[in-house]
Amino acid sequence: MNFDDTPQEAEFRATARAWIAANAPKQYEEELRKSSLGRTVLKNANILDVAKAWQKKKADAGWACLHWPKEYGGRGSSPIERVIWSQEEGPFGQLSRMFIIGHGMCGPTMMAFAREEHKRTYLPPLASGEKVWCQLFSEPAGGSDVAGLRTRAEKDGDDWIVNGQKIWTSGAHYSDYGILLTRTDPTVPKHKGLTMFFLDMKSPGVEVRPIKQASGASDFNEVYFTNVRIPGHQRLGEVGDGWNVSLTTLMNERSAIGAAVSTGFPELFEYCSSLMLDDGPAIEDRAVRSKLANWAVKASGLKYTSMRAISALSKGERPGPENSIGKLVAGSMIQDVATYALDLQGASGVISGEDAELAGRFQAMLLRAPGTRVEGGTDEIMRNIIAERVLGLPGDIRVDKDVPFNKIPTKGRG
């Protein structure tokens, strides 16, 4: 058991560090360091422009999407090198979060299912941030129950014609491409009638409408499809095999480890270390210390769990469903941490934005946190995954599993 770099790793780290020192956009370092809660804001610059410029610079020098093969815009790095890079990249890594859906989910899905010429055409500009991708899965009728989606794709000669609606699509408003899960056969059980495509988001008939989120920001969208034509060669996987293809996407989503999940704990600890309460420093207060200690061990537990996973990866083991615990633990923890930080502020905790304590850092955290517990699979879905795939407990009873999709009763918002 050791944390030492091998000579090879040490050399990689030194090279990465030197390159980052010479090239990173340092003028934004402080702002990036302070917005570590899933919402990165730069005051005097457009975050997407800054992110794209940094990503392009990395790609040109061979530091983008490190684990991807070189021919697709990556570096062919080992999992450990990927981790070393993210440690060295530090707060600048936040900028790549703009591309997390493309890099974490769309790219790997393309790699597994697209034709060779498409991989060579589409993957390098995805790696370099020149082209942004989104993931068009969720629909009003199908979120957790992805396979309940209704967007139709119908064959028309060599092409497919798509009609329907997606929802909560992150980044669709600035995306160039998307991967799209559709229903191609409603007469078979729901998991069997799905087909995956990728498409140009500028195609005629695609309409993106931003949705205002509970947090007040607008990061996700509704996307409408009206007779959108997709060439047949942009199909990913077989007709009717879309469920399998989407599972690959979702597995990759969970194994996008390396970048530690944020828990809000370092921010809270720092805050309590300097905060004065009525009776003295917060950090001297028994109740505060107890809260902090309990969150501290969750945060460190997550950190070392991901290190164990990385060690396993580096020995050639595959990432397993146990990686679901990161988001499950961190999601509700961020929410609790933010709630507590505001409680410590007393009545003034209600003030948000620039006038608030620490420019509203914890208020912003509180308002963003509910989304973390829903996006990429809700807490309940994460628990199901752990219970079923790690502990081997029975799957939920599915009353619609063997029923043709068009015979499934519907009610509610769908």
Add this chain to the structure above:
Amino acid sequence: MNFDFSDDQKQLRDQARKFLAEKCSPKAVRVVLDGKAPYDKELWKGLAEMGFLGVAIPEEFGGAGAGHLELCVIAEEMGRANAPVPFSSTVYLAAEALLIAGSDAQKKRWLPAIASGEAIGTLALFEGKGNPAPKNVKLTAANGVLNGVKKPVADGAIADFAVVAARTGSSGRDNDISLFLVDLKAGGVEVKNLTNLDPTRGQAEMTFKDCKAEPLGAAGEGWSILTEVLDRAAVLCAFEQVGGADRALEMGRDYALDRIAFGRQIGSFQAVKHMLADMYVSATLARSNSYYGAWALSTNAAELSEAAAAARISATQAFQHCAKNNIQVHGGMGFTWEFDCHMYYRRANAMALGLGSMSYWEDQLIDRMRKKNAA
């Protein structure tokens, strides 16, 4: 980086697990639980023969000289098997105190006896209510004799020797405390067995009356030695707790697959699935924190004090959480003496207190994190 045990260490774990499955069945544990024996002597002898008692004791003192990572591996299995032997008091507390502060002669006297299973040791620290703190040590040492009362002392009734914390000064600072080594067979100590939450590991009251004692470590250094002993023991206990948590989770999982209610396996009900998933989460976080503690312990890293507190808190929570929900999954059966669930519940809650309660470790963790951040 390699944040995992080595293949050899994993092999040792398999060996220990196999040995304990054979020699330490729940039936064997129950002999002690039901009060028919103070501890499992046969098992203790077997552990000595396997080399498990002296795994972290250097060869020159009769041990295997393997190291603390190996001891962590064995500790986990001891916890998993709920072993009814004075392992933690002898191996984590008494032996570690000797390793840290013992003179060559003291080490030669006691460490080989520990490794061979001939001597059971313990740490006599607590004096009734309260957490580890110099001000809570009232037992006095003067002119080489001790006077005062210690309770609870883990495995005190079966121990052959004790490391005793005593007051040797009145400055009001940590260096008022010194440690002593007492041969309990030599007279001067009255021992009374106390009933306790977990009968598989006894607790005693020890009254020292003009009891002869020899110093362990330098005078006035007692508290700093103790702090290090407690930190080491916190990591080692964390592995026992992780082992216990894992076993409780496994019992709950197996029962959930087995038991049918409303025409279904109860493990198909989400309330039950999610409860088990949460048990897995807490056991996993505890395991990861404990691995970090193991690394710090085995490398004598400066991070040990913080890592030990984190492992302690996390593993205590996980074992308590898994043990209590294991009973819940088992329903009424879980609340019977006949089912094994309560043995883990007892052990979890007893272990939560043995090295000082959660509030003590929470304070330690925060103090240590502050110190690190200030540095």
